[in-house]
Amino acid sequence: NAGVMQNPRHLVRRRGQEARLRCSPMKGHSHVYWYRQLPEEGLKFMVYLQKENIIDESGMPKERFSAEFPKEGPSILRIQQVVRGDSAAYFCASSPVRGGGEQYFGPGTRLTVT
Amino acid sequence: AQSVTQLDSQVPVFEEAPVELRCNYSSSVSVYLFWYVQYPNQGLQLLLKYLSGSTLVKGINGFEAEFNKSQTSFHLRKPSVHISDTAEYFCAVTLYGGSQGNLIFGKGTKLSVKP
Numbered sequence: 240n241a242g243v244m245q246n247p248r249h250l251v252r253r254r255g256q257e258a259r260l261r262c263s264p265m266k267g268h269s270h271v272y273w274y275r276q277l278p279e280e281g282l283k284f285m286v287y288l289q290k291e292n293i294i295d296e297s298g299m300p301k302e303r304f305s306a307e308f309p310k311e312g313p314s315i316l317r318i319q320q321v322v323r324g325d326s327a328a329y330f331c332a333s334s335p336v337r338g339g340g341e342q343y344f345g346p347g348t349r350l351t352v353t
Numbered sequence: 354a355q356s357v358t359q360l361d362s363q364v365p366v367f368e369e370a371p372v373e374l375r376c377n378y379s380s381s382v383s384v385y386l387f388w389y390v391q392y393p394n395q396g397l398q399l400l401l402k403y404l405s406g407s408t409l410v411k412g413i414n415g416f417e418a419e420f421n422k423s424q425t426s427f428h429l430r431k432p433s434v435h436i437s438d439t440a441e442y443f444c445a446v447t448l449y450g451g452s453q454g455n456l457i458f459g460k461g462t463k464l465s466v467k468p
Contacts, residue, residue: 243396272455281357281443281458282397295455330396337454341387344396 241266243333243345244313251351258318258325260348264333271314272342273306276328288314289337321352355380357444359459367467368436374429374462376444384446386427387456388418391441400442403427414438439466 244263252258264271269290274282284298288308299306303321308314318325328349332342360375378384385404389397401412408420418429427444441463445456 245396270454274456274458279460281359281460282456284455284457287455298455332397332456334454341399341402342454342456344389344398346396349394 243331243343245329245331245345245348247348248346249349249351251353252321253353254322255320258321258350260316260318260329260331260350262314262316262331262333262345264314264331265335265343268333268335268343270334270337271308272332272334273314273316274330274332276330276347278327282330285316294337318350321350323352326350326352355384355446355448355457357446357457357459359442359444359462361462362460363463363465365465365467366434369433371432372430372434372438372464374442374444374464376427376429376459378425378427378444378446380425380446380448382448384448386418386420387445387447388412388416388427388429389443389445390414391443391461393440397443400429434464434466436466436468438464440464 271288273285276282286299286306287295303319305317328347330347331345334342356379358377366372387402388400391397401410403410403420411417441461443461444459
């Protein structure tokens with residue numbers, strides 16, 4: 240049973256470009272969470288999605304960031320017009336149940352904005 | 354709102370010595386508690402979790418943690434550490450019975466095991 244997959248593992252973008260981060264949850268999991276880890280900080284919740292629905296986006300910056308989890312295919316975190324402050328590790332986690340359960344993390348995508 | 358405080362940002366320890374990584378949380382409602390480990394340039398791996406029942410929880414790699422409701426603590430312990438335990442450890446909470454389930458993390462504790 241494959242774990243949570245994320246790609247790319249490393250992504251370099253110039254300021255102003257778009258970044259697309261992909262996350263394939265574990266088989267049978269329909270709940271996906273995105274977290275951001277800044278240097279010397281713990282992980283911060285960004286958004287929680289279930290298939291085709293955004294359940295909670297209270298941790299997402301109001302501008303330039305969006306997320307989706309279509310019926311078919313991986314979950315996508317999109318960052319438009321990236322800035323240097325977006326440089327971070329972005330982790331995806333999946334869960335088989337809604338709320339309170341164990342989350343399984345992917346290896347992360349390390350975004351560097353030059 | 355919930356918050357998690359990991360009191361030590363770095364803990365150096367010699368191999369085969371015991372270790373305790375401290376975690377305190379703040380919440381006006383009941384929570385589930387977790388410890389995760391992150392090895393360099395990798396994702397997070399669950400060490401152990403407290404959902405209900407016995408307050409002493411045993412996890413993988415010989416780690417255990419004790420939930421103390423009165424002190425709102427969930428400290429992680431290992432009686433004898435190995436070099437391979439060198440990693441960063443994160444304590445996290447989520448609302449008990451919450452419909453959202455997002456984890457709230459502490460800032461992490463870097464455990465460095467020296468020979």
